[in-house]
Amino acid sequence: MFESAELGHKIDKETYKQAVPQLRADLLDVQYDLKEQGKIPVIVLVSGQDGAGKGETINILYEWMDPRFISTLAFSAPTDEERLRPFMWRYWRALPPKGRIGVFAGSWYSSPIHDRLDGGMTKAAMDARIDQINRFEAMLVNEGALVLKFWFHLTKDGQKRRLKALEKDPKTAWRVTKWNWDRLKTYDKLQDVVGHVLRMTNTPWAPWTIIEGEDDRYRSLTTGKILLEAIRQRLAHPEKQFTPVAPPSRPNIDGRDVLSELKLNRKPITKADYETQLAKWQGKLSELVRDPRFKNHSVLCAFEGSDAAGKGGTIRRIVSALDARDYQVVPVAAPTEEERAQPYLWRFWRHIPRTGRVTIFDRTWYGRVLVERVEGYCAEADWLRAYSEINDFEHDLSDSGVIVIKFWLQISKDEQLKRFKEREKIEFKQFKITEEDWRNREKWDAYHEAVCDMVDRTSTGNAPWTIVEANDKNFARVKVLRTICERLEAALDAKPGAEGVAAAEKPKKKKD
Amino acid sequence: MFESAELGHKIDKETYKQAVPQLRADLLDVQYDLKEQGKIPVIVLVSGQDGAGKGETINILYEWMDPRFISTLAFSAPTDEERLRPFMWRYWRALPPKGRIGVFAGSWYSSPIHDRLDGGMTKAAMDARIDQINRFEAMLVNEGALVLKFWFHLTKDGQKRRLKALEKDPKTAWRVTKWNWDRLKTYDKLQDVVGHVLRMTNTPWAPWTIIEGEDDRYRSLTTGKILLEAIRQRLAHPEKQFTPVAPPSRPNIDGRDVLSELKLNRKPITKADYETQLAKWQGKLSELVRDPRFKNHSVLCAFEGSDAAGKGGTIRRIVSALDARDYQVVPVAAPTEEERAQPYLWRFWRHIPRTGRVTIFDRTWYGRVLVERVEGYCAEADWLRAYSEINDFEHDLSDSGVIVIKFWLQISKDEQLKRFKEREKIEFKQFKITEEDWRNREKWDAYHEAVCDMVDRTSTGNAPWTIVEANDKNFARVKVLRTICERLEAALDAKPGAEGVAAAEKPKKKKD
Structure with missing residues (x-):
């Protein structure tokens, strides 16, 4: 599942600079079309490992698009108001209306994954929650929404490198806490849990896209292109879309994939x-x-x-x-x-x-x-x-x-x-x-x-x-x-x- | 959920005798159409309470239809061969091919319900199994199958009456065991579990039909009519049917329903x-x-x-x-x-x-x-x-x-x-x-x-x-x-x- 996001994808500065202007123009276009058509809410879940660039990606999307028609919804510990109501209430409140894009930093996936990780949730309770999530997302799609789920992935070494890099830069050092370093210790367990959750919720109506998070330019460009393609495709089929058109594939922007990376011509074994x-x-x-x-x-x-x-x-x-x-x-x-x-x-x-x-x-x-x-x-x-x-x-x-x-x-x-x-x-x-x-x-x-x-x-x-x-x-x-x-x-x-x-x-x- | 199946529905002998010949002719017709078209396997699950007439209904369906294109699959305790393989294996083996009707006496619902009832399965494990069942049935429907799920219901008193009646008749007395009488004691708990399972698996692609089981004629006629209507509807839409046409409603063959039974003109309260x-x-x-x-x-x-x-x-x-x-x-x-x-x-x-x-x-x-x-x-x-x-x-x-x-x-x-x-x-x-x-x-x-x-x-x-x-x-x-x-x-x-x-x-x- 994570194979393609562990190849060390990279985009050089020049390629990035050349690609961005067109992508921005295109993204603005689809944003206006979306608004104009007024039928489809776009729900973008931005999730992934610590240091995998969730925040940066959201910032870039804001920079590239018209902030009037996009909203970011950050969920951390629930407020008192939220704690007194059913689990899903806070997310219902935050749904973007038709014609708009809602970017979720943290979502209905966050607390099940964390509760499972720290032992507060049994596997069976987790599977029941997963079922609930799948039905919820099916309902959203049936109601006309486009649901895009991104998971930014890092290898264990990649995560270590990212945390170190963030810590070194005075501008970002504040973002790395002891909690993040502790989390690195549970990397393998997190991967286990995430692998299970992503697989079970990778539905035809709301599939996941896993993107390698280490290189900023690769991550941003890939996310932007998938977002663009998915909205374009959905706009072209304005009727409700329970039956999927092709879910967004990760665009191969650096020509590398799990097959191209194979060393086929190694020295033969004697x-x-x-x-x-x-x-x-x-x-x-x-x-x-x-x-x-x-x-x-x-x-x-x-x-x-x-x-x-x-x-x-x-x-x-x-x-x-x-x-x-x-x-x-x-x-x-x-x-x-x-x-x-x-x-x-x-x-x-x-x-x-x-x-x-x-x-x-x-x-x-x-x-x-x-x-x-x-x-x-x-x-x-x-x-x-x-x-x-x-x-x-x-x-x-x-x-x-x-x-x-x-x-x-x-x-x-x-x-x-x-x-x-x-x-x-x-x-x-x-x-x-x-x-x-x-x-x-x-x-x-x-x-x-x-x-x-x-x-x-x-x-x-x-x-x-x-x-x-x-x-x-x-x-x-x-x-x-x-x-x-x-x-x-x-x-x-x-x-x-x-x-x-x-x-x-x-x-x-x-x-x- | 069970309200409409607790009204004491009854069909008199004369009405029954008049209705059956046409129903039989129609059922044979759709059976041949099904065979001719050769695209749709029909999967009929017959389940319900003890004494609610599961066996009788299956016998009647056999009597009414062409037994060459129908097969009954009875599942009780798994054989050695089955026990050594995954849970679903025995059901996969038994699926009817396209163009045929497979009637399941006992199904993938039986053992979860029983295990839940006798405490061998937690609620969360049950919900996980329910999710698995829903996905399995969605796959069947996506593969072209028509999935009809019947639950024959009895009130607690009705079940007592049925067991006594069966016991009294020498031809059927052998069917009532101590186990059945023990089960009556857990009637309420069973209803709780069944209510939950039926609700969670009452999907648009494979909805349940609950039928009152006490009166033989009412039960047989209703089942036959629903089967007929569902197959007719499905034959008319031979393309795959994930999105439902109307799920079979219980035909109102005796004019009684939850509203008609209300006593609206009772003596006013002083x-x-x-x-x-x-x-x-x-x-x-x-x-x-x-x-x-x-x-x-x-x-x-x-x-x-x-x-x-x-x-x-x-x-x-x-x-x-x-x-x-x-x-x-x-x-x-x-x-x-x-x-x-x-x-x-x-x-x-x-x-x-x-x-x-x-x-x-x-x-x-x-x-x-x-x-x-x-x-x-x-x-x-x-x-x-x-x-x-x-x-x-x-x-x-x-x-x-x-x-x-x-x-x-x-x-x-x-x-x-x-x-x-x-x-x-x-x-x-x-x-x-x-x-x-x-x-x-x-x-x-x-x-x-x-x-x-x-x-x-x-x-x-x-x-x-x-x-x-x-x-x-x-x-x-x-x-x-x-x-x-x-x-x-x-x-x-x-x-x-x-x-x-x-x-x-x-x-x-x-x-x-």
Whole structure:
């Protein structure tokens, strides 16, 4: 979920200076259109880590836009008046009217996150509040509002650097308190809680946008552009918008994303090293699935990747460490007639392993947001809602003790060409290369974008994506095996009840 | 919520025999159309109290329809295979394919309700499960399914009668076990839990229908007609249906509903009796709001009713028992310009009382499902979603300790005419009668239907409707005052944490 916001995005001064005037003019334009049309209130939630630039961003928005039609609403400790009324009262009071933009510094998310963090709220109470929030936001959207939710993210080191920088500057030193430094200590726990909340409230009608907060120029420009695009899109569809048009994607303003950052052409791992490592992790895996604690769990491995990235070979290295009675490999091709008559997740539910078993999917339910999206096999609204449905699906699984491990195997375009040509030459590999593979190759960029979106929207605490640099097959195989072992080990060691590792829920005897 | 299903509905043998052949023919027709079209799976959940006729209803549906395209899925204690997999797995396996009807005897609702009842599940865990269920059903509907949820209801006495009748008949005696009789003891608790679950899962995309279960003929005929209408409507709109067309209303097959059952022309209360009662309850009210425990609560009274039903006079009798500093009366007329620029609930949120205070709304947020529905001031989709938004709103309030007390004052059509004419005669009352009142009167039947729907869909455990027979003004005033006192007293005595009476939630200090 936070992967794309940990790449160290930066925008240089020159680029920034060139981009801002046009953005400002455009933002003013949409502001007037909004006012003129008078139908849509815009609700902007600005939230994120300490020092991630929430205040600065709000200031910039004020600077760029017409302050007459924008209002900022800051929420900290509730006043007496507020304390005596229901939790949501203060936020209702603050809603911007139609035609205006309300920027919320602190929102209905703040106190649940903090209460959860300091132990004042149970996970179940939190989930109930999350449900309440989702219904509230759905109501706002049904009433015509555009709801934009920003989360400014920092890595742990990034946060440390930001706090130090703020402290050093006499103009900003006052903003850093002991409380902020204390909060840094709970960074990991906060990330756990935030990851859960953001995932559960990342609805089609009010999706989150996570933006890296360290670089001021990158953060401001990205926020401004998303705001602009979202308002423009909404103005173009003035009817009520429960069914989403595309939620705002993070515009790629510096050309960097989770795939572009991969080091695909690293020095190959030596044959000897490969064999040692392979044996080590295969041995480890074999040991872990025989661990008595594994009897309450199962493993579900999901493999996706570029064509010819080596999924099959990698899967063979996993299963060769397992007893044939304990695993199942499910190759996913076009759905059967029986499967087409069911919701698209049905054909995956059928293969969910029982406890103590391993199931490996060679291609997965992510087809909906990859091939079906790129090829137009399903409507935009359908693949858009798939992100949260898939998250729900994987959440159900991990909640019941299933360890969900997802791999994207990535090769470079050159490497793919090389492998395609090889396959055409070697007779017993010819079946592996079809016209379709060549056609897919032409859509390289569309797939690239779909993969980045997929990782952003479905890499969660319970079910993160592991992106594997697969130009070197041996490296990829070792990385995959090691990741499986590490995830399995962590799950077996975990205590139930944490955000990331829910307790397995056992159905009890029941009657009806 | 259960009001309409406690009227003792009955259908006589002759009416039944005449209605069934056509219904069967129609049901077969839609079944074939469904099969032919091959796009929509129909998921029918049959649930309800013990002895309320779940099994009988399923048998009748089988008898009436073509069993080749219908399947029944009975869920009791999970099998070993099921126990080893996530909770939802068994239900996924059982989903009917497109073009077919799957009747679920027992469903994803059964075990949460039972676990909650026997204490194995906390309220918060239950709410989290409810959220999961709502998302699951939304996904089904988005995937094209028609989801129909029936709850067969019995009053406590009705359940006793049914169990005895079943026990007496040698053919059915085997079905009544000690377990059923034990369950009768927890009737009230079950009603509490069920009321909460049904309200929270009564979504626009998969609404509940509550049907009185005591009379076999009434239950079967009503279920069959709703099933028929819902499938017909869905077939007519084959595109995916997240936004609802009207959810199936309970067809009024015996002409009886919560308003028709009122005894409006009861013997008037004597003047002396009225004055004694009035003084008694006013005194009681005055005492209750000065009770120290009231400092954690507030009261919100909502008044709706026929025109000239006497809302104003009743409200004056309430406030005369209160200190002017402690209450506020909010008359609700057309929204101001400022209010129109906000979601429709905003103008009511502004007036939410702080703790220790009483707010009385003379006409309310129910305008959306009454006048706005009847006059067509808002789109059907908007007033349809309002039911659950209003329930959420009132739930938020009660969750924070607000005691929500709602009155519908009903007079007969004749009594209204009498009062209208009186008003026209008496000069100082002329302002009270306008052209609009006469126009509304012409829409008497449309309002009647809207009121019945409103009570069915928004009378909840925390915020029930009290329907007041108001032909006798004095009777009405006493009933209202007594109800307020009783609700207030119950709330002050209640322990937090139960379904009906959630703990007041205090916002804690927070930062962002």
